[in-house]
Amino acid sequence: MAAAAALRCNPRPSAAVALRGAAAAPQVGNEAAFELLVGATEPCLRGRRRGAGIRCQRSAAASAVVVEKKSRAVEPAREGANAGHTESELTVVMKFGGSSVASAERMREVADLILSFPEERPVIVLSAMGKTTNKLLMAGEKAVGCGAKNVSELDELTFIKELHFGTIDQLGLDRSIVSGLSDELEQLLKGIAMMKELTLRTRDYLVSFGECMSTRIFAALLNKLGVKARQYDAFEIGFITTDDFTNADILEATYPAIAKRLHGDWVTGPAIPIVTGFLGKGWKTGAITTLGRGGSDLTATTIGKALGLREIQVWKDVDGVLTCDPNIHPNAKPVPYLTFDEAAELAYFGAQVLHPQSMRPAREGDIPVRVKNSYNRRAPGTLITKARDMSKTVLTSIVLKSNITMLDIVSTRMLGQYGFLAKVFSIFEDLGISVDCVATSEVSISLTLDPSKLWSRELIKQANELDHVIEELEKIAVVHLLQHRSIISLIGNVQRSSLILEKAFNVLRTNGVNVQMISQGASKVNISLVVHDSEAKQCVQALHSAFFESGFLPEVNDILQDDSVAHSNGTVYRH
Ligand SMILES: Nc1ncnc2c1ncn2[C@@H]1O[C@H](COP(=O)(O)OP(=O)(O)O)[C@@H](O)[C@H]1O
Ligand SMILES: N[C@@H](CC(=O)OP(=O)(O)O)C(=O)O
Numbered sequence: 001m002a003a004a005a006a007l008r009c010n011p012r013p014s015a016a017v018a019l020r021g022a023a024a025a026p027q028v029g030n031e032a033a034f035e036l037l038v039g040a041t042e043p044c045l046r047g048r049r050r051g052a053g054i055r056c057q058r059s060a061a062a063s064a065v066v067v068e069k070k071s072r073a074v075e076p077a078r079e080g081a082n083a084g085h086t087e088s089e090l091t092v093v094m095k096f097g098g099s100s101v102a103s104a105e106r107m108r109e110v111a112d113l114i115l116s117f118p119e120e121r122p123v124i125v126l127s128a129m130g131k132t133t134n135k136l137l138m139a140g141e142k143a144v145g146c147g148a149k150n151v152s153e154l155d156e157l158t159f160i161k162e163l164h165f166g167t168i169d170q171l172g173l174d175r176s177i178v179s180g181l182s183d184e185l186e187q188l189l190k191g192i193a194m195m196k197e198l199t200l201r202t203r204d205y206l207v208s209f210g211e212c213m214s215t216r217i218f219a220a221l222l223n224k225l226g227v228k229a230r231q232y233d234a235f236e237i238g239f240i241t242t243d244d245f246t247n248a249d250i251l252e253a254t255y256p257a258i259a260k261r262l263h264g265d266w267v268t269g270p271a272i273p274i275v276t277g278f279l280g281k282g283w284k285t286g287a288i289t290t291l292g293r294g295g296s297d298l299t300a301t302t303i304g305k306a307l308g309l310r311e312i313q314v315w316k317d318v319d320g321v322l323t324c325d326p327n328i329h330p331n332a333k334p335v336p337y338l339t340f341d342e343a344a345e346l347a348y349f350g351a352q353v354l355h356p357q358s359m360r361p362a363r364e365g366d367i368p369v370r371v372k373n374s375y376n377r378r379a380p381g382t383l384i385t386k387a388r389d390m391s392k393t394v395l396t397s398i399v400l401k402s403n404i405t406m407l408d409i410v411s412t413r414m415l416g417q418y419g420f421l422a423k424v425f426s427i428f429e430d431l432g433i434s435v436d437c438v439a440t441s442e443v444s445i446s447l448t449l450d451p452s453k454l455w456s457r458e459l460i461k462q463a464n465e466l467d468h469v470i471e472e473l474e475k476i477a478v479v480h481l482l483q484h485r486s487i488i489s490l491i492g493n494v495q496r497s498s499l500i501l502e503k504a505f506n507v508l509r510t511n512g513v514n515v516q517m518i519s520q521g522a523s524k525v526n527i528s529l530v531v532h533d534s535e536a537k538q539c540v541q542a543l544h545s546a547f548f549e550s551g552f553l554p555e556v557n558d559i560l561q562d563d564s565v566a567h568s569n570g571t572v573y574r575h
Pocket of ligand 2: 096097098099127128133134210277278292293294295296297
């Protein structure tokens, strides 16, 4: 890990540039759109400098792990069709999640959506189709115990094959695009069945088939439509990660590597890059890694920073980031603007809509992120930028993270007061466990364990690991383990914390809820309240009604009622 850390170098902020709106462009025919997409002759003056995000020095070690191999790429149908138009640069990255590309019909829709922005030269990042990742994981779990001869009959494998081959048939494409991968997948499942074991490394290899198949199908579709596209597996073009299977971190060497590859290919033969989201390559093992569930958002922001693009767009199945999870409250409303800090906090504390780490490259590269709805293109979505006018903002969004573990740690006074806090945190450091919410006094600490780390390492399931933490802490303290707790995070303007807390506690008292811990992050955008799981949903619903539906935040409602959205350069367009 020390060597991995050495590969990182400090990101530099890049100069802000004017934003051009992603206003709905007039529809054009596919051929015309193709010419516009890949054939514009003028240099991209409005965009960012290419590779603005790649100034980091590449160490010898980093160079050694950069993968330049070209393989498994679907070659464009019209190679060379735009020779002589190589001055243009890629402008945006557009990421489409599993729900956006869940079927043949959705793939057609997404192709049409991309072509409706003929002025853009996009990099496309795709997730696996629909629920493919879940199905692959389930197939792997079942394979462990089903015996090699029964693998072909697994419902999940049948589902995955039918989904992908069915989509190919409906789109009029050639089954050979994914037949090799489909065979390889079945072989892998047989291997798992024979070994009776599914390691984290094998899980990552297993789930990679989802993105590898969806991108091949989509690239072939665009090529069939006459729009030159080229498929890329992220792990073959320089996405270098730590070897933390199922939750790998992107290493700094990634930025220059992917900028070189994507830009280089674009210049020599323009074709829309279609890149697998979610996947990388472990720098030591050379094996396929994944970036944690929902990791395609991070793939997109990494590409945005690497290429210094004008904008990063993440297309979802909701009208942007909402005031709370729509599954908890059906009246959740889109939030028009967020800062990177707000979005990062929101994602970190459990809003499924964005990957927890995805804001980091965007913030480092100062590249605006737009969250849009691929099912409702005209909805303005959410624009996430470095700064925004917070003067009228009180609360932006309410986030719930359930089933977290809380520890109450009270000193036995064996150590001095100074030593106590240091010792407690050194135990977490030694065990490699992050904590998120913390409240302390001189002799006691309440804390919650980092949910994102818990998910990836399945710490709760691995009771041994939790026991180990407690065992170590009990050498210096009395420890109470409190499970089935929820963190309710109030994301907004903590400069107005008294107002937020007054309102929130009023609501909670009215609902008879006792808050077990409060923590106000140094980031100044988040107040976290810990309550029991059994009360959490009801609390979020009551808080949402009080803050967003009762006229308490008239200025927010004013913004939401206005169907216009302002861009960060101050221009406003109407839908
Ligand atoms: N605050 C929130 N705003 C928007 N969506 C949210 C929020 N919290 C949870 N969600 C859920 O996140 C989903 C979108 O995220 P995700 O499924 O990862 O999208 P995709 O697969 O398209 O990338 C929505 O369908 C919604 O159910
Ligand atoms: N397919 C992966 C990666 C991903 O980003 O998916 P989505 O964009 O659909 O959340 C997952 O399900 O986790």
